[in-house]
Amino acid sequence: MIKEIRAKKILSNLKNPDPWFGIKYNMNLYRGCEHGCIYCDSRSQCxxxxxxxxxxxxxxxxxxLKKELSSKRxxxxxxxxxxxDPYIPIEKELRLTREALKVIASYYFPVHVITKSDLVVRDKDILQDINRIYGAVSFTITTCDDDLAKKIEPRAPSPSSRYRAMEILAEAGIYTGLTMMPILPFIEDDEENIRCIVEKAAAHGAKYIIPSFGMTLRDKQRAYYYKQLDRLFPELRRKYEVKYGNQYICSVNNAHKLIGKFKELCNRYNIKIVMDKYHGDNSEQLSLF
Structure with missing residues (x-):
């Protein structure tokens, strides 16, 4: 179902650019999402x-957006x-993200797009324009297995499609990489999955991978996730309840070992684990580990 609303503002200001993604102003053109990912933190009550x-x-x-960008000092x-996700299926028809990128380009602001969709390739021309200042596109990929992704991200384009889109953007000179998060405990937390994600990223032009070895679980998000586990992986709910209880941050099994393997692979393929950010007046980068 699609509803139209009028927002009071479109950009939320972060006091300082966040250390993972380098974002200073957060923009959400849509509220809600069509991709149906079973783990989405945005379902939380907060x-x-x-x-x-x-x-x-x-x-x-x-x-x-025009009004707010023009007033930013x-x-x-x-x-x-x-x-x-700015590239949910309805975006193909509405083109709201594309028009917003045009506005951002006209005010010479840098951009970081995070998506699970190959539709972002449609806007390659505008991203190339923005990239004269700074433009980054991060594809969220948590598994290489298209069949598994169809279960946990049922209406998102396949990981294979995302990798192909990444390669197109990388060849166009756009700074691109992965957000490898969340890694679902008992489902995606094995060395083979991490190896596959990194190797495919390297083969498709990724310059960085921003990882998180675990997931979040709270209130409505947990209830929805457990309902989907009961449907898709009925043996796993009890494991989650025993291991995590009411924890919000749920680290994967053998996290230390998986982080070590991940860093080893990224070093082998010359992939950064902290993305280069728009410098502005501050060129400092922070380590995730």
């Missing part, structure tokens, strides 16, 4: 989205994709 599967389109987003990276 985000106050009653039904995450209903898509709310912010019909005044472009008007607000500090240039910083505009990030999109943290709460709702």
């Amino acid at each position: 985000y106050q989205i009653d039904n995450f599967d209903i898509i709310h389109v912010k019909i005044n987003a472009l008007e607000l 500090e240039k910083g990276t505009v990030g999109t994709g943290s709460m709702s």
Whole structure:
């Protein structure tokens, strides 16, 4: 279901650019998501989205974006994709993300797009324009197995499609890599999966991989995830309950070993584990480990 809404503002300011993604201004053009990922943290109660599967389109987003960018005294990276994927299927018709990127380009702001969709390739021309200042596209990939991805991310394009899109953008000179998160305990936390993700990333032009070896689980998000586990992996819910209880941060099994293997592979393929960010007045980078 699609609903139109009018937003009060479109950019949320971060006091300091976040150390993982370098984002200073966060932009969500849509509220809710069509991809149906079983693990999505945005289902949590704190985000106050009653039904995450209903898509709310912010019909005044472009008007607000122009007004807000024109008033910004500090240039910083505009990030999109943290709460709702900017390239959900309805974007193919509405083209709201494409038009927003045009606005951002016209004000000479840097951009970091995070997505699970190969639709981002459509906007390669605008991203190349933005990239004269700074433009990054991160594809979220947590498994190389298209069949497994179809279960846990049922309406998102396959990992294979995302890798192909990454290669196209990389060949166009756009800074691109992966957000390898979440890694689902008991489902994706094995060395073979990590090896496959890194090797395919290297083969398709990734310059960086931002990892998180685990997942979050809280309130409504946990309830939804466990319901999906009961349907898809009925033997796993009890393992989660025993191991994690009511924990919010749920680290994978053998995290230390997997992190070591991940770093070894990234070093072998010359892939960074901290992305280069828009410098502005601060060129400091922080280590994740």
